[in-house]
Amino acid sequence: MDNISLVALRNRDHDSWKKFMKQLRLIAAKACNQTSDDSLLDEVVQESAMAFAVKLNSKSFKLTSKLSTFMYSIARNQFLKSLGKRGTISTEQTEELENEEGTGLEHVLYREELFKKMESAFDKIDEKCKKILTAFYYEKKKMSLIAIELGYANSDAAKNIKGRCFKSLKETCLA
C-alpha cells in the first residue's frame, strides 16, 4: 500500500487503483476485527475507497502518515458507521465513533443516510446537470470557466443552472 503513488491514484492510473483496492481490503479486514461477514467487509471497503477518493481530490489533502495507516483509520471509522447502521454497535464502539466524529451516533448516521440518498439520486440526473455539478463540486472549477467549457452565455447563467440542478436533486433525495 505504502509504495502506491498518490499522483498515480489522482491520475486514475488503472494498475495503481487495482493494487490499492486489493490492499485496502486487507486493511479493512483488520479494521473490521477480521469479521467473517463478507457483506460488511464489502461495504467498508466501498465506503472507505469513496471517502479516500473525496479526500484525494481535496486541495488541502496532505498525507501526514503512511497511506496504510491513513486507510486503516478511514476503514475503522467506516466499520463503526456500518455497525451503527446495522444496529449492532456496542457502547464502547459508539463512544469510539463519537470521539472520532465529534458528534453523536444519530447525527453521523443521518449524514450517512443523506450521502446514500444523494448517491442514488445522482445516478438518475441528466447529463447536463451531471457535467455542471461535477465541474463545480468535484473538479472545483471556476464558474466563468465552466460557462465557457459547457457553452453557457456567462457565469450567471451557469450558476442558475447549477442551482436548479441541485434543487432538483435535493427534491429527489427528500421525496
Add this chain to the structure above:
Amino acid sequence: MTEEEKDILQDKVLREEANYFETNQHDELVSSDSDYRESFYLKEGISRALAKEFIEKALETPVIRIGGDEEDGAETAAYVPAASHSPSSKNNMGWYAIAATLVIVLASTFFLSDFRTANEFAQAEIDNIPKSSEVLFGSAPVARGGFDWRRAFNEGDYNSVIQNLDSSDKETRLALGISKLLCLNECEKDSDDFGQNELGWILKNDLPEGVSRSQVLWYNSLALSLSGECDEAIKSLNEITTEDSDLRKKVRKLKKKLNKDCDDKHLMKEPTDKVWGIDISHHQRNVQWNKMPDKKPDFIFLKATEGSTHTDTRYKKYKAEAEKLDIPTGAYHFFSYTSDGAKQARHFIATAKLKSGNLLPVLDCEFRRNMPNSHKVTRELMKFIRTIESELGVSPIIYCECSYYNKYLKNEVKGRCPLWISNFHREPACNYVFWQKTDKFRHPSFAGTVDYNSFKGGTQELKKYQLK
C-alpha cells in the same frame, strides 16, 4: 442571512474557499439550522457520488472489483500493516502468512464482490438478455392478429410490442414480459411493471416449446428485483437449477445482493407499544392527515422552533390538523449552541403557544461537530430550562441521547426533567419516559418513514405529562 447567501457559504466550504470567519459561521449554521445542515450534507453527498464514478473509471469497469486475482496474490501478500502496528521483522513472517491466507480466501470471493446494488446489478444484466426473438422465443408463431411482433421485437421497438401484442397465449405472453423487462423506463407502462406478471404466469403454466425454464426464472428474478419484490425474487432465484456455470454465478451474486439490500429488519411496520406516538417537522411533506386514523398515534410531537429566531414553517398547520383528530400534541425546540439559552426559550414559548392538554414542552439537544466546552453547553441549556420553568411553571422534557444527558445535564437536572431518549438500537440505559425507538416507522400518512416513539406507561400516565 438569505437562502442565497447560505448557498454560497456552503459552496465556499465545500470548495475549500471559506476563510476563518466563514468557516465559523458555517459551523454555527450546521449546528443550529437543520435546513442548512441537510443541504450541506447533500452537497457533500455529490462529491461522494462522484468519487464512486472516479474509482470506477480508474478501474476501467462499471464494477468496482474488490480484492484481486490469484496471480497478483504475492504482490498483495507483501502488505505490511501500518507503522504504528508494525511487528518486528521476525513477526513480519507471521503477517505475511496471515495476509497470504486472506488473499486465498478473498480470491475465492473476488468474482462475487462488486459495489452495485441488487437493482443496479439487475439493470446491467438486462443488457445481457439476447435481443433476438428467435433465441428467446424459439418456435413461437411469427405474427398474430396482423401485428408482426417478432419484427418489432427484433428492431427493438418494445413499446409497439407492449401496446399492440395480444398476449392471450404463452408464446406472446413471454414476448410481452420480456419486452417490458428490456424496456426499463422508456415504454408506456407502469413504472414498476417489468413483466413480472407475464413471466410469473408462464412459469406457473406451460413454457413455450424450446424455452429454458431456468432462463425464464432468471428473467423473472430480474423483473422482481427491479420492482422491489425481494422475497419473490429470491424465491424465483432459488428455483433455478442449471448446468450453466455463468448463470449459476449470476444467480448467487443477485441473491447475495438481494439479501443485503432488502433486509428490512430495521423497518417498523406496526406499532409495538400500548401508548406510542410520532414526532414530525417541516421535513415531513404532504402529510395525508385523512389517513392518520388508520394508525392513530396516541400523541404527536411537533417541531416548533430552533435557535432564537427560526420557526418551523409547518408547526401551526400540523398542530391544527392533529388537534382536529383529537391527538394530543407537544412542541419541541431544537437547541442551538450559538445563541443565548434564555432567549431561545422565550422564542419557543412565544411560538409554541402551549395550552392545557398539550404535552409538556420539549428541549431537543443533540451532539454536533465541534461542541463548545461542556461548562458552556450546560450553562446555556440550564438557562433554557430555568426560563421554561419560570414562565410556564413546568420542567421541560429533555430529548437527547443517554450519553448526552450523562455528559451535560445529569448532575443539574436529575429527577427534575422527564427524559425522551433517542436510541435506535436498544432500550436506553437511563431512566426515560419517552423512547424514540426508530426513524423507520411506516405510516400511511407519510410517503417515507417517520420517527416512532414509545411511552413508558398507559394512557392515564400520559396525562401526567400534559399541561394542566
